[in-house]
Amino acid sequence: MKIIRVEAIPYAIPYTKPLRFASGEVHTAEHVLIRVHTDEGLVGVADAPPRPFTYGETQASVTGVIERIFTPHLLGLDVFSRERIHAVLHRTVGNPAAKSALDMALWDLAGQSCGRSVTELLGGWADRMRVSHMLGFDTPRRVVEEAERIRATYGISVFKVKVGRRPVRADLDVCRALRETLGDDVELYVDGNRGWTASESAAALRELDDLGLTLAEELCPADDVLGRRRLVRDCRVPFVADESATTSAEVTRSLLDGDATTISIKTARTGFTGSQHVLHLCEGLGAAVVMGNQIDGQLGTVCTVTFGAAHAASSQRAGELSNFLDMSDDLLTEPLTISDGTLAVPHGPGLGVVIDDDKLVRYRQDR
The missing domain is CATH 3.20.20.120 (Enolase-like C-terminal domain)
Incomplete structure (x- = not known):
């Protein structure tokens, strides 16, 4: 099962009240939805929540590193070749949320492919x-x-x-x-x-x-x-x-x-x-x-x-x-x-979740 496409979609959803703590304050969840597409029609998903005041990542840096650095080297690789994929990711320092989301989307695909939950x-x-x-x-x-x-x-x-x-x-x-x-x-x-x-x-x-x-x-x-x-x-x-x-x-x-x-x-x-x-x-x-x-x-x-x-x-x-x-x-x-x-834990293979496309259209920031 080969990777044929990777999407990094920035989206923003407001909080009902701000979250306040010693290292920052958050009013809006400005995250990046990751979707990894395969040649067998399965799509793995995960979320990348940037924490600029803790790890230095932003929406722009997550989408940028995935689209420009990671994806060109991931296309054509087998979903189950996680060691090879991690070797590609680790050539670039930092970017923990971007790397983690890609990893979890691959596990989602693995679960879907064999009909078992990631748990x-x-x-x-x-x-x-x-x-x-x-x-x-x-x-x-x-x-x-x-x-x-x-x-x-x-x-x-x-x-x-x-x-x-x-x-x-x-x-x-x-x-x-x-x-x-x-x-x-x-x-x-x-x-x-x-x-x-x-x-x-x-x-x-x-x-x-x-x-x-x-x-x-x-x-x-x-x-x-x-x-x-x-x-x-x-x-x-x-x-x-x-x-x-x-x-x-x-x-x-x-x-x-x-x-x-x-x-x-x-x-x-x-x-x-x-x-x-x-x-x-x-x-x-x-x-x-x-x-x-x-x-x-x-x-x-x-x-x-x-x-x-x-x-x-x-x-x-x-x-x-x-x-x-x-x-x-x-x-x-x-x-x-x-x-x-x-x-x-949600029932179903992989992560057991489905993204609401209408809501994604409403909240995505790149269109």
């Missing part, structure tokens, strides 16, 4: 995951109101709280209000997106110690080598590396150097192939993982739950699978549904 091909551990919901910057009252609404509507009881603001007190008050209002049956963890210093992070964790937080993610920059190492050494909960550990090599250095004890896996950043490399590396080193969110829409969320549900190790914690709830619309013909705090 089954990757490991087949489960058919769903528990969901964690991300709470962005806002006042304590508004954050608590959102958490209560999400719990009542979707049965979600795991919340990732964005922190990293100055003054630090603003975030501490939010965390305390959540615990006091939601009670002890709700899981809370924090993500700083490198917004605090190591000393600020240590002081904040000491003050939040009685809240029973379960994870602390990227509270300070990994560039502060000694400060970060001291923080992780003294941290009483697992410390998660996310944007500071984006490749297998970075994950290895992060864990062995004491920069983190747990790793966030994002399929939008490492695809399915690279994510398996990271997962197996973490298993070998005895480090836990959490399935992260790269401001994904529904298609990106499908990829996350597809991978997370496929493996025992990535299914242990709730995955960050609800970001799409804040989008005003999406591209799938069958919208995702979160119920009883879980999200199921």
Whole structure:
């Protein structure tokens, strides 16, 4: 089954409210839909969500590198020759979202061709995951109101709280209000997106110690080598590396150097192939993982739950699978549904999704 055409389609869908966190603010999902066409008539799809303030990619860079650099070397290659295809992609440095989307579209094609879901091909551990919901910057009252609404509507009881603001007190008050209002049956963890210093992070964790937080993610920059190492050494909960550990090599250095004890896996950043490399590396080193969110829409969320549900190790914690709830619309013909705090892997071969062509026409940015 040969690759005969690759499309990189930029599209934009507004959020119902802005997403605010230490490394940026997002009002519109400006993503790129990837479609890989084959000589057998099958089309694989995936989503590339650029994060310019984290990885340096934009819509223009994703479409440009795929159309001008990658596609000319991919045409005519067999879909199942993933090692050869990855060798082509890795000749170009960076561009993680563009490379990952191509990888996942190829896995979608592999599943379609043999009539099995990608979850089954990757490991087949489960058919769903528990969901964690991300709470962005806002006042304590508004954050608590959102958490209560999400719990009542979707049965979600795991919340990732964005922190990293100055003054630090603003975030501490939010965390305390959540615990006091939601009670002890709700899981809370924090993500700083490198917004605090190591000393600020240590002081904040000491003050939040009685809240029973379960994870602390990227509270300070990994560039502060000694400060970060001291923080992780003294941290009483697992410390998660996310944007500071984006490749297998970075994950290895992060864990062995004491920069983190747990790793966030994002399929939008490492695809399915690279994510398996990271997962197996973490298993070998005895480090836990959490399935992260790269401001994904529904298609990106499908990829996350597809991978997370496929493996025992990535299914242990709730995955960050609800970001799409804040989008005003999406591209799938069958919208995702979160119920009883879980999200199921779509039925059907490959990723099990179909793109709504009318919506794509409405939201695409290149016409």
